[in-house]
Amino acid sequence: MNSDEEIPSDEVDSGNVSSSDDVEFPMEVESNTSREKQNEIEDYPYEVLSTEQIVQHMVDSIKEVNSVIQLPHTTIRILLNHFKWDKEKLMERYYDGDQEQLYTEARVVNPYRKSINAQKKQSRRSTGTEECEICYMILPSSMMTGLECSHRFCTHCWTEYLTTKIMEEGLGQTISCAAHGCDILVDDATVMNLVKDSKVRLKYQQIITNSFVQCNRLLRWCPSPDCNNVIKVHNVEPRPVTCKCLHTFCFLCGENWHDPVKCHLLKKWIKKCDDDSETSNWISANTKECPRCKVTIEKDGGCNHMVCKNQNCKADFCWVCLGSWEPHGSSWYNCNRYDEEEARAARDAQERSRSALQRYLFYCNRYMNHMQSLKFEHKLYASVKGKMEEMQHHNMSWIEVQFLKRAVDILCQCRQTLMYTYVFAFYLKKNNQSVIFEDNQSDLESATETLSEYLERDITSENLADIKQKVQDKYRYCDSRRKVLLEHVHEGYEKDWWVYTE
Template sequence: MSSDDEIYMDSESEEEQEEEVEDQILDEKGLRADMKQQIAEIQSTVEVSEGVGRLLLQKHKWNKDSLTDKFYESPDRITFLIESNVHPKECVPVETGEGDCDICCETTELVGLSCNHRCCKECWNSYLTEKIKEGQSEIECMDSRCKLLLDDEKVEEFLTDSSIIATFHRLILNKYVSSNVFLKWCPGVDCGKAVKSTHCDPHLVTCTCGTGFCFYCTNEWHDPVNCHHMRLWMKKCGENAETATWIINNTKDCPKCLAQIEKNGGCNYIRCTNPACGYQFCWICMNSWSVHAQAWYNCSSFDQAAESNREKYRTNLDRYIFYYNRYRGHQQSLKLESKLIRKVEKKMDKMQEKGMSFSDVQCLRHAVDVLSVCRQTMMLTYVFAYYLDKNNHSLIFEANQKDLEMATEQLSGFLERELEDEDLTTLKQSVQDKSRYVEHRRKRLLDHCADGNEQNHWVFIE
């Protein structure tokens, strides 16, 4: 038995050890049913219509406990509703009858709310249509001084266009998901489903459309990097990825505002092109031009402090490029995964032609999946390392990272091998052993990162 097998045998699979997370994948119909169920629970407590119940829950970000606490703390039901900017029907009778509409000045039947701010149905329809087109699902009374919210039933009563009513329903559903910490839209293209979780902490979610993402930030799953550092990294990549190397080789930084400046002429007099700066300095010594002009000899003297500041900035940029290149390398390998799959499938066919069974060669296809997962992890470990400050625990992390990097490349090498002059049984065993070892090392690295988070071993730098 190989040492790789010995390491693997006593360890449970990663799926068995991961904490079970009960997530529900809901389509539009399921979301509406879920929303109505929560509203119904509040209706029985506060004794309001479905539309008012929805507004109350929306105000409390769909936290039923928060809403009921406020309700029972209030002196009475009427006070609670009025303070929530919704009126019960029994609170104030709604005036009816004809009159002059304050909006269009026509004499016609006027309708309104319990606040008795009234206008004609056509003006209500126009007002509500405009608000819905602006993306509002909680709409206040037309009177600018009144904060009373129209319940959903009243909005539908005043609207005449079925397409606008349908848009209003979609806005309600979108707001239900976006304001509820236990719900997230799947970011998959044209998916339209949402995930409901029992907790809002970062964890991997896999939608029925096949999209995997982080529940907390809805970006691609990024373990072991936390959501904050992942956002910083993506922003930094967007700003620096294509230009970092060119900047180092061809520019200097304005001594005042640190804007990158390219010298496009022979004169060493430079004026910063940043409109908010305009600093004038010498390209050689980087001092203010006025100081430089009065003391030319300083241009040939070495200024340790100034040079140290520039070196520090350049060192930081070099450090970013170091980690970015390794991040990018695994990212590019992942983009070539489909090519590797085709190559491995051809190799599997050849192995079967040489006498191996279909089940025997499936280890190669499994190894491709293992390699893909490990490259994804390796890619993210360089983001983790970029923000990680040096200490004894970071040295252990780097050792685990190095082991996984080496094992991942070895597995990749096995899959890329040509079959000529290969012992197929030995190749199959090597691929199986290395796949198991890589899975084991990946788990060890992620466990170490998770333990470090729990025990506050990591020190991060921004």
């Protein structure tokens, strides 16, 4: 690249901090892991990248664009960010459209016009001192600086300004010039030149890398807490990926790997659970719905004449029969309108909604139950380790006791699969295939429970051989049943067997 020829060098303008176009983005990152060789799991290749490698990835993208469009790196970074790091889109716009408009939209000054601004500044420089509009200090011009928009403030105020924006407002690539009404963006080289506090620099870099990762469809942060790695895939698919921190998750949605249920249904389910689960039991026991507007009501007094508090509804109805209150007028506290057509319709509607709730609770309880058990099984690893040591005292070799750990691995996999089968089943409409699915589910569930029971049993020297045989048989069975269940569901996806309720 030869940007120095294209762009008038600002070296004389020592006060202008954005002049250093070619400064590489100096990263201070916490983790420095080396580039991982590609993982190939079931023909779905992906890479685990550290924060440092992500930065390199950004720099590479900038260089790639720079080899075609010869603009300063800082300008390209802002333009790329504007196009969500879509190189093709940027190039297309750059060569097809109105470039001036492109610069305005992306909030940068056309770098080819810098020379004019630089001259302006040069002439102003002759006075020797300038007043900073922020701190009102009269300072030598060498302590003043600004962007290409020619709004100049002292370096100290700039630093304070940038620090506030970064630390308090969490802005990164979208910090604009400090002047009122000026929307020209502050580029990264300027920020790195002005901000010296390492905490602020680190935060700034995190914000910038984060926006890069979030913009890029092929990248996703590992969702496990305190993990700073990113998974990079070649094409976006709902597939399990395992980070270096050993957390396995679905690349498409970022949740724990949730086969057999699909991402959108799981998302719906999680939202439903967050909204409902705590209160739904109480609601089903203590409330009814207004027959007109369906708002949930609680009866807190003895009178059966209900007036809906929903200001848009205000329906009068009877708590007992849910029919309109009007015909009750003459027999206030004694509802004898039980067979009325209207009341029956209202009760039917109520029943439907109650039974929907019952159905949800059925699936939710089972889902939660497996989730809870899964948490306990993680504790099982510790106790199994103890048992494995104990067995080695009973004349068994290390290799001979490994089956126990394997059994817990399989138990956890089965629990996780079972947990998500209930989400799948909740949204599934009944048909012949769904019956087969439910059979598979119940078979896997009962086998899993037996395995779980075996693993919690006390191991003594007398029953050792017997238990080993049982555990091995059971976990092999569980593993094969789990695969059968998943394959059946996948086959259904391919052959369009599954019909959803919503």
